[in-house]
Amino acid sequence: MGGIKYVYLLALIIGASLLTIGDAKSKRDVEAELNGVPAEKWLQLVNSAIDSVKRQKSLEENLLNSDITVKNGSLSHVQLLDTLPSLASKQDSELALKILKSSLFVYNSECLPNGINGDECRDYLEQKQLPEGSSLRTECETLLRGNREGHYAFRRLQVSSHYKNGFYDMFPNSGGHNSLPAAWSISKDLYEPDSIQTAKQIRFESNANLGLAQWAQFVEHDLSKPVSQSMSNGAPIECCNRDQNNLQPRHHHPACAPIIYQPSGKYDVPSCLNYVRSALAVADCNFGGAEQLNQATGSLDLSQLYGFTAAAENKLRLLEGGLLRSTPRGEYDNALLPLATETEGPSFCAREKIGDGTCFAAGDSRVNSNPFSILIYTIFMRNHNRLANELRLKNRQWGDEKLFQAAKAINVDIYRRVVIDEWLPAVLGDLLALVVKRQQYTRALEVSNEFGVAAIRFYLSMLPNELQNLSKDNVVHGTERNNEYVLITKNLPTTNLFELKEEIYKPKLEYTSKKLNDILESLLNQETMKMDSAYSGGVVWHKDTKPTHADILAFDIQRGRDHGLLPYHKYVETCTLSRPVNSWTDFESLIPKDVLDKLKTIYNSWSDVDLIVGGISEKPEYGSVGPTFSCIIAEQFVHVLKHHVQKADHKHARLVEQYRHLNGTKLLCLSSGLLAVPQNIFQLPSASNRLVSCEDV
Numbered sequence: 001m002g003g004i005k006y007v008y009l010l011a012l013i014i015g016a017s018l019l020t021i022g023d024a025k026s027k028r029d030v031e032a033e034l035n036g037v038p039a040e041k042w043l044q045l046v047n048s049a050i051d052s053v054k055r056q057k058s059l060e061e062n063l064l065n066s067d068i069t070v071k072n073g074s075l076s077h078v079q080l081l082d083t084l085p086s087l088a089s090k091q092d093s094e095l096a097l098k099i100l101k102s103s104l105f106v107y108n109s110e111c112l113p114n115g116i117n118g119d120e121c122r123d124y125l126e127q128k129q130l131p132e133g134s135s136l137r138t139e140c141e142t143l144l145r146g147n148r149e150g151h152y153a154f155r156r157l158q159v160s161s162h163y164k165n166g167f168y169d170m171f172p173n174s175g176g177h178n179s180l181p182a183a184w185s186i187s188k189d190l191y192e193p194d195s196i197q198t199a200k201q202i203r204f205e206s207n208a209n210l211g212l213a214q215w216a217q218f219v220e221h222d223l224s225k226p227v228s229q230s231m232s233n234g235a236p237i238e239c240c241n242r243d244q245n246n247l248q249p250r251h252h253h254p255a256c257a258p259i260i261y262q263p264s265g266k267y268d269v270p271s272c273l274n275y276v277r278s279a280l281a282v283a284d285c286n287f288g289g290a291e292q293l294n295q296a297t298g299s300l301d302l303s304q305l306y307g308f309t310a311a312a313e314n315k316l317r318l319l320e321g322g323l324l325r326s327t328p329r330g331e332y333d334n335a336l337l338p339l340a341t342e343t344e345g346p347s348f349c350a351r352e353k354i355g356d357g358t359c360f361a362a363g364d365s366r367v368n369s370n371p372f373s374i375l376i377y378t379i380f381m382r383n384h385n386r387l388a389n390e391l392r393l394k395n396r397q398w399g400d401e402k403l404f405q406a407a408k409a410i411n412v413d414i415y416r417r418v419v420i421d422e423w424l425p426a427v428l429g430d431l432l433a434l435v436v437k438r439q440q441y442t443r444a445l446e447v448s449n450e451f452g453v454a455a456i457r458f459y460l461s462m463l464p465n466e467l468q469n470l471s472k473d474n475v476v477h478g479t480e481r482n483n484e485y486v487l488i489t490k491n492l493p494t495t496n497l498f499e500l501k502e503e504i505y506k507p508k509l510e511y512t513s514k515k516l517n518d519i520l521e522s523l524l525n526q527e528t529m530k531m532d533s534a535y536s537g538g539v540v541w542h543k544d545t546k547p548t549h550a551d552i553l554a555f556d557i558q559r560g561r562d563h564g565l566l567p568y569h570k571y572v573e574t575c576t577l578s579r580p581v582n583s584w585t586d587f588e589s590l591i592p593k594d595v596l597d598k599l600k601t602i603y604n605s606w607s608d609v610d611l612i613v614g615g616i617s618e619k620p621e622y623g624s625v626g627p628t629f630s631c632i633i634a635e636q637f638v639h640v641l642k643h644h645v646q647k648a649d650h651k652h653a654r655l656v657e658q659y660r661h662l663n664g665t666k667l668l669c670l671s672s673g674l675l676a677v678p679q680n681i682f683q684l685p686s687a688s689n690r691l692v693s694c695e696d697v
Contacts (some may be wrong), residue, residue, distance in 0.1 A: 030116055032123070034110060040130060045102060046136050047106040048105050049104070052101055063253060068247065070237070073516070074242075077505075078506075078549075079555065084347060085227035085279055087234070088309070088328070091294050092291060097280055098136055100167065100280060100288075106121070107165070107166075117166065119166040122167055125288050125289075141285055152292050152475065154293075154450070154452055156450075157448050157571070157632065165239070171561065173665035180561070182261065183554040184554040185262075187535070189602050190613070191535070209523060210528050212459070215418075216456065223452070224296055225364070226563070229278070239253065240258055240273065240274050241272070245269050259555065273550060273555070275558050277562050278296075278562055294446065300415065300420075305324075306324075321388060321400070332389060334600075339359065345359050349505055350505040360374060360511075362381075369504060374511070381669065387411060412687070420637075422664050422680065423682060424637060428630050436637050436638055448564060448636055449563050455628075455629040456633065456636075458629055460539055460553070461531050463536060464528075466538075467498055467523060468496055470526055471517070497522055501548075516672070517553070520668065521674055524668075524678060533595055540552060569635050571632065576627045581606065590619065599613070615628050616629075669692070670697060676692060677691065677694060678690070678691055
């Protein structure tokens, strides 16, 4: 297979790496310096770090007294819902912050004065346990012994993180040595007017429809949820003022890394988008650099629907008949998601008042991120309740708990099989997806940083501004013309079901069963935008005026830097070239010339290109993404599949087997009011992908 060298994919899978860290000091010299630090000094440094975290609370009190916090309905509220932390995540992060601060105290007092650089110091400290007798060590060991229910650190594909000081400091973007272009500036420079993008909209070899992007987001919600840091009392952190300008330095929380754009006008005030650094994770009870927390479970278990914890799941259950909560509309294939209560509302929708419109609840705060998301959560909620009802009719003696767990097991199995057997080949191509399924190596359950905050986010470049109305009322299906299977539109005015930017975390559509059917039918019949570096205006903000919605590409660039991802070229070296990258020329086989020329004007050096930017710029080969993202996604799914084999639900194995005939087509038919669905739900209807009548399912 052309772009991906399988030997290097396997090297990633089994834990090898092509990276080496050049030593200013030998490992032996570093150990000699730091092994001589007395035990009482280690304890003193830890206690100093704990005191510094406590002192931060007085700053937070001042911020709250000055009313500097996220307001309901604001742009910052939208971003918060994308990264909303649970109480357990907040507790994990505060403990991890104390460990990180302890490490920084060691770095500043013991490493720097002795000529030990940040990478060398971090490498030593990662093997050094927190001192015995410290309250921090006790707190850490207690946490690791508990039931984590998710809340693991993202792992790294490469041996090192990419921070200015080796531990946590992001590289500056304000000019000067080692500076990077600002995240928002990159997004603006890559933007192309939507009229040009529409003209460039092409079909893949697979004729991919918007279902491909919809399921990618759903899979992301299941496997990856980086969450933001909070104040010690749980209040969200705000880094911009109400006018979307940067705050005064005295009002900056230490976790702030706002996304700033400086307009070209001499007297123009910079615009500001809130960015709060991701919550930190406790990986072990050693010193070391920052590792970010994944609130998701890292397993294909529909936790985004059912909740990441047992407590969250119980809130979503009806506790009767094995059912999930819903908003009934007659039969199970017409029900809507449960409505969020007044108390729950701010955790699911970015509105000043919850009564201002529809707001649904689910196991993940991202359920209302857009109508595509609402639709697929609804499909799996309906499928669970349909299954529970079927099981109840066949097994009258079963109680609520047994019905619920059985329906959940079947629902999860159907979901996994659609993801692995149908969606993954559409993303990676048939051959690489087959290699992934046959691979036996594994290292860890945890999700990689590179997958969670970069590669799986590819779908955002595929989303159009509008979903066209391609429902059965506007389209005659299944017409043959010149040996091709085409859709014929009726002589009705062209209409759109919605504009994406109007629906992000603020559902304005009047959701009914018919509306969801129209959305489903339309996304199955509308081709996806190709994956490239130019996002539609519905998900980025490119004007020199105050933003009215967030810039998702800028957020992703900033988050990659926050998480210490290495530059794009390091992953190209590992995944595709099998040799070091030395110049822009080495990217020519991966990135189209016009895009590469644009990147040359944005970045000072080929070595600075961010992973998310390089990845989305690549030409797709056999699936929907380029070689580097294919490599990262494939590596992650090897671990996902291995985990599922190890954790197979034997209790419901026989029951699950009875539903193995259900595929993506049947799932959509049984959970909607559609009359027909394509054989492959991720491709446009065609002569080779005919519609299946739902009456035959």
